[in-house]
Amino acid sequence: MIELHSWPTPNGLKVSIFLEEAGLEHQVFPVNIGTGDQFQPDFLAISPNNRIPAIVDRDPPGGGEPISVFESGAILFYLARKTGQFVPQDPRGTMEVLEWLFWQVGGLGPMAGQNHHFNIYAPEKIPYAIDRYTNETARLYGVLDRRLAGRDYVAGDYSIADMAIYPWIVPHENQKQNLADFPNVQRWFETMKSRPAVIRAYETKETLYPPRKELTDAEKAVLFGGKK
Numbered sequence: 056m057i058e059l060h061s062w063p064t065p066n067g068l069k070v071s072i073f074l075e076e077a078g079l080e081h082q083v084f085p086v087n088i089g090t091g092d093q094f095q096p097d098f099l100a101i102s103p104n105n106r107i108p109a110i111v112d113r114d115p116p117g118g119g120e121p122i123s124v125f126e127s128g129a130i131l132f133y134l135a136r137k138t139g140q141f142v143p144q145d146p147r148g149t150m151e152v153l154e155w156l157f158w159q160v161g162g163l164g165p166m167a168g169q170n171h172h173f174n175i176y177a178p179e180k181i182p183y184a185i186d187r188y189t190n191e192t193a194r195l196y197g198v199l200d201r202r203l204a205g206r207d208y209v210a211g212d213y214s215i216a217d218m219a220i221y222p223w224i225v226p227h228e229n230q231k232q233n234l235a236d237f238p239n240v241q242r243w244f245e246t247m248k249s250r251p252a253v254i255r256a257y258e259t260k261e262t263l264y265p266p267r268k269e270l271t272d273a274e275k276a277v278l279f280g281g282k283k
Contacts, residue, residue: 057081057134060098061108062088063260065222066127066164070108071259072218073131075252077138083263089274101125112137128160131215141214148211155202155209155216159223163199166191167223170230176279189231196227196237203239207246221247 057074059081061067074081086092086107093105101123102109110130115122116137124133132153135142142152170188173181199220202209209216224244227234234241247253 056113058084058111058113059108060084060086060101060110062086063264064088064107065167065225066106067108068222068256068260069127069219070110070130070134071256072221072253073134073141073215075255076218076250077134077140079134079138083259085264087265089271089277091277110134126160128156128219131156131219135215141218143211143214152210152214152216156219158198159216159219163192163195163220163223166195167226167230171226172279174231175229192230192232193236196224196232196240200237200239203243206239208243217243217247221253 057079059070059074061070061083062085063071071083073079086098088107092098093102093107098109099105101111102125104125106125108127108130109123109125110133112122112124112133122133124130132142143149166188169184170192173184173188177184199209208214209220221244224234224240234244
């Protein structure tokens with residue numbers, strides 16, 4: 056049994072996609088990041104950076120005590136190693152997947168996240184910041200578009216790299232990106248969107264988590280202030 060401590064953000068949903076793809080038995084424990092659940096001692100014990108998602112594997116490989124993992128990229132790699140799925144076994148293939156996984160966690164995610172913040176949530180609209188992160192997001196979409204030329208998936212076969220990247224492309228309109236400008240990304244996006252496991256993962260937003268609503272000023276202070 057895998058415990059998923061999460062919230063339906065792009066980083067949370069990428070782990071949900073893996074769990075659905077692999078058919079792993081799991082239970083979701085919502086961590087409401089607007090009300091400060093991420094600062095609770097029980098959550099900090101498994102995610103000391105007070106960020107979702109985190110998992111607890113109650114049946115780890117080799118047995119023994121449960122293993123907890125935080126950071127979405129680390130979780131995907133752990134689950135891939137546990138199941139033997141969605142990461143090639145040869146060193147070259149493994150590194151190709153990890154390169155694009157790290158590209159997402161170190162580039163696309165942070166830049167698109169700042170894009171969301173300054174375009175949508177920031178109380179003051181700062182043109183320099185909006186342009187900076189909108190343009191950098193566009194550059195990264197261009198990198199992905201070139202990578203997908205002549206490829207069905209990012210790193211050969213379908214892998215955790217695709218699972219990591221897709222949830223950050225879903226809100227492309229909020230990022231002021233037009234998928235028609237990136238035809239290879241658009242083709243890949245439609246393929247990903249139609250996968251049954253991806254559909255199921257996104258259905259968890261409606262069935263396992265409280266309804267999303269507009270953040271209050273107090274919730275914004277918790278979410279963006281970094282402390283409760």
